[in-house]
Amino acid sequence: MIKDLFANLAILISLLFLYTQVSNRSPLTSKSSYRIKAQSGIFGGILGNVLMHYSINIGTTIIDLRLIPIILLAYFGGVVPTFISMFMVIGGRFLIGINISSYASSILVFVVAIFSVLISNSNLSKQMKQLLMLTFINISASILFIYLIEDINFLITLLPIYWIASYLSGYIAFNTVTFLRKSQELFNKYKSESMIDPLTGLNNVRKFDEIFNQTLEELEKKNKKLSLLYIDIDFFKKINDTYGHAEGDVVLKELGYILRSCTRTFDIVSRNGGEEFTVLLLDCPLDQAVQIGERIRKTVEDKPFALTQGGTVNLTVSIGVSCYSDTTKETGLIINDADKALYEAKRSGRNMLCVAHY
Known part of the structure; x- marks a missing residue:
């Protein structure tokens, strides 16, 4: 399980770094163009599906980090990229198989996406928004596990592990993206300053x-x-x-x-x-x-x-x-x-x- 979690975190961080390098543009915001939002949403959907396939095995149950890209997009980009990513993740889950678990997990993805968008538009502090999004994931997923799993003893083992994995991966993801965004902003700033005359604002x-x-x-x-x-x-x-x-x-x-x-x-x-x-x-x-x-x-x-x-x-x-x-x-x-x-x-x-x- 520890190896699976480490592998998922490595995939998450690596793909976030890769996207930042490939995109080579200003960081995603709610005011970004629809083209940039669509590109970010598609990337989030791909990342969610990759994380879904590289799942974490806990006994007879598997968990994954597919919800992390969705809350990242909601936090930084708003509705459009979040919903694009959400539909791609839901579609990817149904491609794996259609059963009660796929329907339940799709509802979970939809509910988390809606809640995250609402929280991202609130006046709460950045840290509080992140905490609420991750906590909502844990509570919602716990309800889903309780509904699908009848073994109480296994649930007692599963839920703490899921909460820890979710908080840990969410904390790492938010901090990784924040670091990448600051690096991107500084790079764009220095690039612009190297080409602009600071006195007149004209090209140098x-x-x-x-x-x-x-x-x-x-x-x-x-x-x-x-x-x-x-x-x-x-x-x-x-x-x-x-x-x-x-x-x-x-x-x-x-x-x-x-x-x-x-x-x-x-x-x-x-x-x-x-x-x-x-x-x-x-x-x-x-x-x-x-x-x-x-x-x-x-x-x-x-x-x-x-x-x-x-x-x-x-x-x-x-x-x-x-x-x-x-x-x-x-x-x-x-x-x-x-x-x-x-x-x-x-x-x-x-x-x-x-x-x-x-």
């Missing part, structure tokens, strides 16, 4: 390079146009020297907001370092890229940037534009050409937009 240069390279691969296959704006704040060092770096950061944040508001929702806006920004304009010809660039330049020129210490400051930007395939036929020259056009704008007096030469 690493993310820009990643998206740019991916875009080039698709560009050559689909033969679409791609434009790039290289943007640099004019005399930004003077702002830092005059008002301080904290006020310079305020200006950078506001410029990031302007860039997002002046571009299309699917364009890639990045801060590539210091006061240098880029906008990757997807499927955008040169004339449209120039219009967007001029809109940015004019918006910045006309806007007084508010400072935290009071007052405002005005600034301008210089912009270089390149476009595949309007200014170059080589994808490898898009960045280089935009950079050259930017410095041409700087040399020509700043506060202007220059287009790369073909």
Whole structure:
């Protein structure tokens, strides 16, 4: 029996770890998309059936941990994944055999699923919800055992073992999932922070390079146009020297907001370092890229940037534009050409937009 319980716990923990690695997404919540809820419910149903087949033998009776995935889904995901898992477990039980035991155990699964969903939506503490779910499993299963088993002496042996196994496996399962969810959240957080500029919330240069390279691969296959704006704040060092770096950061944040508001929702806006920004304009010809660039330049020129210490400051930007395939036929020259056009704008007096030469 101890070996069977250990094997069940090993299966439970291993499959929970495996699903976390395979799913590679944000943790399941009641607000997750229906697709994610459905996937989680299907996994829970599979896990429940696996645990049902690897049962724990106690004398002439077998018990299993099929209810654990159901209460986990109810606790973390709500109604949809719970009911998907529930129906899969019930269906799996009837595939094993149709008898009084299968009907009784299916009713148990249904009742536990309903109760767990109700408890998960309550205002109780997390620990109390978990305790009530596991206790309800034990009480409900005990009633089922008493109904099906006539040997009182065997029941006296069976029930304490089942309660201990249920509480132990439930405690381990809840803590395992909680650990995995925290690890997943931290991984997603660090992954996001490694790709996002913390000051402006825009993509950083690493993310820009990643998206740019991916875009080039698709560009050559689909033969679409791609434009790039290289943007640099004019005399930004003077702002830092005059008002301080904290006020310079305020200006950078506001410029990031302007860039997002002046571009299309699917364009890639990045801060590539210091006061240098880029906008990757997807499927955008040169004339449209120039219009967007001029809109940015004019918006910045006309806007007084508010400072935290009071007052405002005005600034301008210089912009270089390149476009595949309007200014170059080589994808490898898009960045280089935009950079050259930017410095041409700087040399020509700043506060202007220059287009790369073909």
